[in-house]
Amino acid sequence: xIEINHLFGGYSSFEVVKDVSLAFPDGQISVLIGPNGSGKSxxxxxxxxxxxxxxxxxxxxxxxxxxxSRKECAxxxxxxxxxxxxxxxxxxxxxxxxxxxxxxxxxxxxxDDITIAQNAMERTGILEKSxxxxxxxxxxxxxxxxxxxxxxxNANNILFDEPSxxxxxxxxxxxxxxxxxxxxxxxxxxxxFHDLGAALKIADKIAVIKxxxxxxDAAPKKVIxxxxxxxxxxxxxxxxxxxxxxxxx
Numbered sequence: 221x222i223e224i225n226h227l228f229g230g231y232s233s234f235e236v237v238k239d240v241s242l243a244f245p246d247g248q249i250s251v252l253i254g255p256n257g258s259g260k261s262x263x264x265x266x267x268x269x270x271x272x273x274x275x276x277x278x279x280x281x282x283x284x285x286x287x288x289s290r291k292e293c294a295x296x297x298x299x300x301x302x303x304x305x306x307x308x309x310x311x312x313x314x315x316x317x318x319x320x321x322x323x324x325x326x327x328x329x330x331x332d333d334i335t336i337a338q339n340a341m342e343r344t345g346i347l348e349k350s351x352x353x354x355x356x357x358x359x360x361x362x363x364x365x366x367x368x369x370x371x372x373x374n375a376n377n378i379l380f381d382e383p384s385x386x387x388x389x390x391x392x393x394x395x396x397x398x399x400x401x402x403x404x405x406x407x408x409x410x411x412x413f414h415d416l417g418a419a420l421k422i423a424d425k426i427a428v429i430k431x432x433x434x435x436x437d438a439a440p441k442k443v444i445x446x447x448x449x450x451x452x453x454x455x456x457x458x459x460x461x462x463x464x465x466x467x468x469x
Contacts, residue, residue, distance in 0.1 A: 221246050221408050222267055222297070222377050227276035229266050230432075235274070236262040238432040244410040246376070249403050251419045252412050254429035254452050260412045261302060263429070264379045267410075268299045280377060294321035298375040300366055302382040302412075311357065311365040312350040315341055318372030340371040345394065359386035367395070378402065380411035384418065396422055416449070428452050 222244040230236030236259045244250040252260050265271045267278055269285055278285040280296045288296065298318075307314065318340070319333040341347040346364040354362055363386045370378060380399070384392045392415075399422060403409050413419040419426060420440045427437040428448040435448040443449065450457055 221279075221281055222410065223279040224263075224267065225277050225279070227263070227266065227273050227278065229271060229273040229275070230259075230262060231271075236432050237266065237273075240276075240429075240432070240434055242427055242434065242437055244377070244408050246408045247403060247406045248409065248424040249399055249422050250408075250410045251423040251426045252410065252429060253414070253416065253419055253426060253449070255454075258429045258452070259432040260429060261381050264299055264381055264410070264412065267379060268297055269293050291321050294373065294375070296375055297377040297379065298370050298373040299379040300370050300381060300383055302385060304366060306354050306362065308353070308355070310351055310353055311341070311346055311361075311368075312337065314354060314365050315346075315350075315368045315372050318369040318374075321373065336374065337368070337372045340368040341365075343371060343398065344368040345391075360388060360391050363387055364391070367398070371398075376406075377408040378410070380409070382412055382414065384413070384415060392418070420444070 224240055224242045227237055227240045228235060240263060252263070254260050262271060266273055269288070269290065280288065280293070285293065315337045316329055316333065319329060319337065320327070322333070323329070338347065341350055344364040344367045346361060346368055349357060349361055349365075354365065357365065367383065383395055387395060396418060399409055399411065423440055425438060426440055426443045428435045428443060430452040435452060436443055436446050438446070
């Protein structure tokens with residue numbers, strides 16, 4: 221479980237996140253939505269310890285993030301970032317990087333590490349490409365490899381920043397299936413989505429953020445009725461069918 225208490229922070233003197241309090245419970249999918257530049261990715265980066273907060277605190281499974289070493293933190297929480305480099309390595313080698321927090325010294329992969337990595341690649345549908353260089357894979361295949369690396373990390377708390385980036389419709393549906401499976405395994409799942417339809421279909425609760433502040437954090441139906449989505453995105457939305465939106469003219 222991730223608990224965020226009165227969090228402030230950003231980059232240098234620029235404050236992006238402003239007094240945010242949220243909870244991402246175990247066994248649920250929590251979705252964060254908001255316009256570009258509203259603080260979504262910054263908030264997730266702070267939850268992983270990549271950006272230190274200026275005020276407030278973050279608790280991972282009841283313990284303050286400030287008390288974790290980087291290795292301990294990586295065992296507890298993992299994040300699939302929206303923007304990533306393409307390292308000169310195979311998909312298999314990338315996925316094995318997810319095992320780093322669990323390695324002792326020297327960093328030598330054991331049989332269990334390799335099995336975990338292979339299972340993760342099979343789960344995301346990238347096992348057949350395991351020996352291929354990342355630079356030789358399509359954008360969707362690379363996304364699957366990074367997702368497999370995240371699963372191999374075996375953290376209980378998982379953050380997804382725009383996980384459907386580069387994925388076609390079929391792969392997006394496979395991704396949503398994996399998120400639901402992880403939820404049913406009792407993991408804490410939090411995700412940033414721009415696809416409101418997908419967000420509303422899988423979310424147990426949705427937080428709407430605008431200008432670094434949370435407008436509402438509630439169940440999907442309550443969020444729809446609140447008008448917070450329209451306020452955040454400055455559009456008027458019409459619900460045509462259950463959880464299917466179109467921009468009203």
